[in-house]
Amino acid sequence: MKSEPWAQNPMMMGQAARTRRQAIGKTTWVGIWLLYLAGPVGETLQSGTPLAERIWGGLGLTLFVLSYVLLIFRHMWRRTTRPLIYGLLGVMLALSAVLSWTLNGEWLVLFIFTSVSSAVVLPWQQSRWSIPLITVLLLAIGARYPELRGYYLFAYGLPALGSGFMMVGVQHLIHTTAELRLARQEVARLAANDERLRLARDLHDLLGHSLSLITLKSELAGRMLPARPEDAARQVADIEQVSRQALVDVREAVTGYRKPRLAVELAAARTALRTAGIELTADPALEAEYRGLAADEEGALAWALREAATNVLRHSGARRCELLLSEEWEADERRYLCLTVLDDGQGPPRAQHDGNGLAGLRERIGLAGGRLETGPAPRGRGFALRACVPLGTAAHPGVPAPAPESAAEPATAADGPVPGPVAPSPRA
Numbered sequence: 001m002k003s004e005p006w007a008q009n010p011m012m013m014g015q016a017a018r019t020r021r022q023a024i025g026k027t028t029w030v031g032i033w034l035l036y037l038a039g040p041v042g043e044t045l046q047s048g049t050p051l052a053e054r055i056w057g058g059l060g061l062t063l064f065v066l067s068y069v070l071l072i073f074r075h076m077w078r079r080t081t082r083p084l085i086y087g088l089l090g091v092m093l094a095l096s097a098v099l100s101w102t103l104n105g106e107w108l109v110l111f112i113f114t115s116v117s118s119a120v121v122l123p124w125q126q127s128r129w130s131i132p133l134i135t136v137l138l139l140a141i142g143a144r145y146p147e148l149r150g151y152y153l154f155a156y157g158l159p160a161l162g163s164g165f166m167m168v169g170v171q172h173l174i175h176t177t178a179e180l181r182l183a184r185q186e187v188a189r190l191a192a193n194d195e196r197l198r199l200a201r202d203l204h205d206l207l208g209h210s211l212s213l214i215t216l217k218s219e220l221a222g223r224m225l226p227a228r229p230e231d232a233a234r235q236v237a238d239i240e241q242v243s244r245q246a247l248v249d250v251r252e253a254v255t256g257y258r259k260p261r262l263a264v265e266l267a268a269a270r271t272a273l274r275t276a277g278i279e280l281t282a283d284p285a286l287e288a289e290y291r292g293l294a295a296d297e298e299g300a301l302a303w304a305l306r307e308a309a310t311n312v313l314r315h316s317g318a319r320r321c322e323l324l325l326s327e328e329w330e331a332d333e334r335r336y337l338c339l340t341v342l343d344d345g346q347g348p349p350r351a352q353h354d355g356n357g358l359a360g361l362r363e364r365i366g367l368a369g370g371r372l373e374t375g376p377a378p379r380g381r382g383f384a385l386r387a388c389v390p391l392g393t394a395a396h397p398g399v400p401a402p403a404p405e406s407a408a409e410p411a412t413a414a415d416g417p418v419p420g421p422v423a424p425s426p427r428a
Contacts, residue, residue, distance in 0.1 A: 021277060030072055034065065036113075039106040040099075057103055064095045068113055075121050085121050092117060093134065097141060105145040108156040111138035115160040119167035131164035203250065210246035214239050260302035263287055266323070269309035273321055276313055282323040286339075292392030293337060300368035301339045304387035307361045308341035316345025316383060327391065336370065338388040342377045365389065 043049065044057040071088040096110035111134055118130040139157050221235035266286050273280045290298075305323070312321050324340040358374065365372045370389035377384045 026076065027073075030076070031069075033113075033116075034068075036109055037061065037065070039109055040103075043104060043106045053103060057099065057107075060095050060099045064092060064099075064110060064113075067091045067095075068117060071117055071121060089114070089118055089121070089130075093137075097137060100138075100141045101144070105142060108138055108142050111135070111156065112160045112163060115164035116167050119164045120171060124168060124172070127164070127168055131161060131168075134164070135161040206249045207246060210242050210249075213242050214246075217242070260299055260306065262298055262302050262305065265302040265305045265309075269305060269323075272309060272313055278312065278318060279320045280323070281320070283325045285325045286323060290337060290391070292335075293389075294392065297337070297368050297370070297389035297391070300365050300370060300389050301337070301387055303364055304339055304361055304372070304385065305341070307357050308385045310357065311383070311385070312341070312343050312345065316343045318343035318345030318382060320344045328388070335391045336388040337391050338386060341385045342379075342382060344377070344379070344382040347376050347381060347383050361387075 040057065040061055044054055044061065049057075067088045071085065071092070074084070092110070092114045096107070096114050099110060100107040115131050115134045118134065119127045122130060135157055138160055142156060217235045217239045221232040221239070224232035224235065263286070266282060270280055270282065309321075312318055320343065322340075322342040324338075324342070326338050326340070328336050328338055330336055358372070362372045365387055368389050370387060373384075373386040373388075375384055376382070
């Protein structure tokens with residue numbers, strides 16, 4: 001499954017830029033439309049244009065562009081006051097009318113920028129009237145140029161009207177996207193609250209009876225001492241048994257909260273990398289259920305995926321990340337499930353020791369009977385993390401279990417991507 005956040009949303013619609021690259025992309029996407037001012041600029045710089053018209057056109061166009069950039073970019077990056085919005089729109093509309101009336105028909109293109117700007121910064125209740133009015137004023141001024149009759153209607157009038165209402169739709173899409181993002185965050189917050197309430201309720205149900213019984217038996221043992229030490233000893237033994245059972249119950253209750261799942265960590269990694277503008281390619285097998293993969297082994301791989309995604313985000317400076325999942329037979333005829341995380345970033349650091357994250361991950365993988373390998377990516381650039389845990393005897397659904405002797409045979413295309421061994425090299 002391929003995720004290309006920047007290609008799918010180059011304008012970062014509905015969200016603020018989080019990195020310098022995203023900010024530059026948003027700025028470029030907005031500024032590129034200024035190329036449509038090539039007509040007025042060409043008329044101003046034309047050799048036969050009188051000096052007075054050059055000065056007037058240059059000053060007017062400069063003021064218009066400054067008003068446009070100030071209006072759009074302030075609206076993008078911070079809240080803009082109503083007086084400033086109306087003032088800048090008034091300046092743009094006045095310059096569009098005066099420059100088009102006093103110079104020539106090439107300046108009618110300024111009305112298109114004014115129409116689009118009003119669609120961006122004004123609410124729908126106002127822009128639905130401002131866009132047609134701006135278009136009517138454009139057509140009225142354009143009618144004074146006989147050489148443009150019939151042409152300016154299609155070259156300027158329809159684009160001013162169509163682009164304005166199209167931008168209204170884009171603004172509605174942006175607001176809807178922002179509302180959906182807020183709603184998704186609220187749903188996640190409510191789900192987390194529900195989980196906390198459920199955990200608190202489960203712990204109350206589990207510990208309430210046990211703690212009450214421990215308190216009662218403690219009081220009873222205290223009353224039996226020192227006259228009946230044997231009976232008190234039996235009560236203390238009962239207290240020990242009840243407390244041990246309560247500890248077992250609590251561990252069973254919180255096990256599901258502490259063990260991560262591969263599918264959950266994949267979704268979290270995909271969201272985090274997409275937010276950072278990193279392209280992620282994930283093996284579809286990561287979202288499937290593996291028979292023979294015990295909960296402890298799956299938790300170890302999920303921790304490995306979490307740590308690898310964190311390293312890619314914080315340390316690598318990568319633009320692409322790839323996740324691979326493969327089954328392998330070892331020399332001891334044990335079958336392993338291997339998760340490989342590759343990026344095209346800076347590669348392993350020069351330090352010769354693991355950071356706290358990788359050191360803890362190596363211990364966790366070792367407790368699950370597996371191994372962790374880190375080092376340069378096979379392509380020669382970037383970093384590779386490879387975590388392998390043992391599998392049971394059951395095969396993955398739809399994939400026949402290979403015979404043990406196939407360990408000496410080379411992997412084929414049907415076996416899926418099986419990366420080569422990674423030379424151990426730590427990463428901080």
